[in-house]
Amino acid sequence: MEQVFSRPQSLIDVPFHFCPGCHHGIIHRLTAECIDRYALQETSIAVASVGCSVFLYDYLDVDVLEAPHGRAAAVATGVKRARPDRFVFTYQGDGDLAAIGTAEIIHAANRGDRITVIFVNNTVFGMTGGQMAPTTMPGQETTTTPFGRDPAVNGFPIRMAELLGGLTGTTFVARGAVDTPKNLVKTRKYMQRAFEVQTTGEGFGFVEILSACPTNWKMSPERANKRVKEEMIPYFPLGIFKGGDA
């Protein structure tokens, strides 16, 4: 019998610490698949960020450097400039990348650093217990927007893919989701392209991935998946924003 599905070689065989229904695990797997696909396990230097994904090194079997909260893009710039022949990627949440690390990501992107950024947008600070993120939706209740995010007070959710896609320095920018098999397959393609623009030396690749945080959304995994489709995708449209057709 032909085996059609197996654990990616670069994904370590241990149970994830993520909550049930969390998409981080799926996105970790997709990342590992890309590493394997382009045979990058021995040349990758991953930059882990701060957030629920901080334990990246527990799961991805590659060299890993841990960055301070938000600074992963700047750390990756340093790594890539010193080792231009290595594959360098960051894996960051929305609190990490779109709040404290906004300057670092915009400038790394604008310099066109040849790095790949995987950006997990779950509209909330997961690790610290569900506070408002820059991506939190209007009306969304979090522990610091107990009455729902009021744009008049807190501004609007920030669309990072659109923002970075507008910069001359970026080469490939896309937004995907992993709530359905169809979206997952598309997202996998986006990630592959974001990997390729680095391996071919073309430039900066960025994939935003809409992700569920059932725990902090206080929802079942099924309900959380539904929310991605009904609330998030309309505001954060999926597709390619730079470097190809949607």
Place this chain on the structure above:
Amino acid sequence: METLFVKGNEAIAMGAIEAGCRFYFGYPITPQNDIPEYMSKHLPAVGGTFIQAESEIASINMLLGASATGARAMTSSSSPGISLKQEGISYLCGSQIPGVIVNMSRSGPGLGGISPSQGDYFQATRGGGHGDYRTIVLAPSSVQEAYDLTMRAFDLADKYRNPVLILGDALLGQIKEPLKTRPYRGTPPEKDWILTGASGRPRRILKSLYLSEGELTDHNWFLYRKYQQMKREIRFETQNLDDAKLLVVAFGSLARIVKSAVGMAREKGMLIGLLRPITLYPFPYAALEKISRKIRNFMAVELSTGQMVEDVKLAVGHKKNQVDFYGRPPGSIPSPDEIFHEIAKVYKKRIA
């Protein structure tokens, strides 16, 4: 070997390149802009990379990334910029990643001014950032020493896998003096911890997060023992110790003015000696303690309202020994005459 006439800032940049620094990340701030400017001009010729980052925070983190791959990297700034780098410096220590950080300090607090000051002594020697960490701190007092100590800073950073700070000030950075260049003679150590991609070896992880029971305690004890070992690197300069009745302690560019003042006092027959710490961390506590068994009177002179004086007091104790202080908050540089006058006052009060 050549003799050149250069600024302190340029000497630091030249020393760094000579020591094999190939990556410089920085953000402009007066009075250290000659360093990034020199680096931007001269690094490309030796195959190095200069990046003007978007902030001091980004530049220290770029250094973290480059150093993690084994490269020799440097960043420089001045007081407010160093405050922003403190987060990164703490992470470098926690993850045991080397790097050289130059503070050509100016005056504060806040935006303060661009005049020379030694008000960053606490920040430099006490960690500055969060957590129980230490960085080696070198305090050059001449253009020549700035060059020599920068080379040494890279060796120390690699030896201890720890950031090393060079603490100068606006005076040292801007003064122009003859510099005798010399070839770098050290050999960077084998680095068996760097990240290069896990080809032909198990993967490596560089991190500062330790959550399992007891893990962080062990890590902190390990770092503590490392900081103890750094005592081997203590350096200082002394003058006229033999017959001194009053020992003046000063560091950095100010120590040169103090030296002239002590010379003037000697000419007038006052038995005054000088100790200039070259490593501010580790501080020469033991040496001062030993001296304090013979000399009873000390005087710290600083371009601040008093920071290093606390270390002098810690070293010599309070009971039998007198520690006087003359400090000058930023805004103007004292002349040798003024310092002489202050030292003479203490000498008259305590000795003559």
